[in-house]
Amino acid sequence: MILRQFQVGPLQNFTYVVAAGEGEEAFVIDPSFEIDPVLAFIDATHLKVRYVLNTHSHPDHVAGNEDVKARTGAKIAAYRSAPLSQDLSFDHGSELSVAGTSVKVLHTPGHTPDSVLYVFSGNVATGDTLFVGECGRTDLPGGSPAELYDSLFGTLLKLDDALVVLPGHDYGRTPTSTIGYERMSNYVLQRRTKEEFVRFMRS
Numbered sequence: 001m002i003l004r005q006f007q008v009g010p011l012q013n014f015t016y017v018v019a020a021g022e023g024e025e026a027f028v029i030d031p032s033f034e035i036d037p038v039l040a041f042i043d044a045t046h047l048k049v050r051y052v053l054n055t056h057s058h059p060d061h062v063a064g065n066e067d068v069k070a071r072t073g074a075k076i077a078a079y080r081s082a083p084l085s086q087d088l089s090f091d092h093g094s095e096l097s098v099a100g101t102s103v104k105v106l107h108t109p110g111h112t113p114d115s116v117l118y119v120f121s122g123n124v125a126t127g128d129t130l131f132v133g134e135c136g137r138t139d140l141p142g143g144s145p146a147e148l149y150d151s152l153f154g155t156l157l158k159l160d161d162a163l164v165v166l167p168g169h170d171y172g173r174t175p176t177s178t179i180g181y182e183r184m185s186n187y188v189l190q191r192r193t194k195e196e197f198v199r200f201m202r203s
Contacts, residue, residue, distance in 0.1 A: 001020060002047075003121075005175060006038050011060050012171065014030070014032075017042065026099050032061060039067065042072060049072035051075050051098055053078070055115060061128075079115070093106070101120050104119040105118060106156075107155075108155055109147040109151060110151045111135075111136030115136075122162065122163060123165075125168075131171045132167055132172020132175070133172045133182075145198040145201035152188070157179070
C-alpha cells in the first residue's frame with residue numbers, strides 16, 4: 001500500500017494520497033491549497049484516484065477538491081451535512097471500499113458540525129479533530145467544545161491504541177502519532193468532566 005503525506009499550502013496542511021500500489025486505485029484525503037505536488041505525484045505513479053475524502057468543510061481542507069477531480073475524475077465525498085458539492089455523502093458508520101482497503105467513517109463534530117474521522121488499514125485520518133499534541137479549535141462558526149468532548153472521549157479514544165494518527169496539519173512535534181501515544185501524552189485528552197473541558201476550551 002502507498003500512503004503519502006504532503007505538507008501543502010500556507011497553513012501547514014497535510015494532504016494524503018492512499019493507493020493499493022503504483023498504477024492502482026487511490027483516494028486523496030483533504031486536498032488543500034497549492035496542490036500541484038500532489039497532482040504531480042498522482043501523475044508520476046499513474047494512480048487511478050476514485051475519491052476525494054474531506055474530513056470537514058473548512059476551505060484549507062477542500063481547496064484542491066476540484067483540481068483533483070478535474071485531473072482524475074475522482075468523486076468528492078464528505079459527511080452528509082458538509083456544505084460542499086458532494087458526489088458521495090457519508091453518515092456515521094458508513095464504510096467505503098476503495099484502493100484495496102475498507103474505509104470507515106466516524107462523525108466527530110466539535111471543530112465543525114461536519115467533521116469526520118476516516119479509519120483504514122491501521123490508520124485514522126483525524127482532520128482538525130485531533131492534532132499531534134493538540135486538538136482543533138472550537139471558537140469558529142459551528143464549533144462546539146461540548147460536542148468536541150463527546151467526539152474525543154466518546155468516539156476517538158474508543159479506537160485502538162495502535163492506530164496511526166494522520167492529522168490535518170503539521171502542528172505537532174512529529175508529523176504523525178498513535179492513538180495510544182496521544183491518550184498518554186496529549187494534554188487535551190487528560191481526564192476532565194464535560195463541564196471542565198468546555199471551560200478549558202474556552203479559556
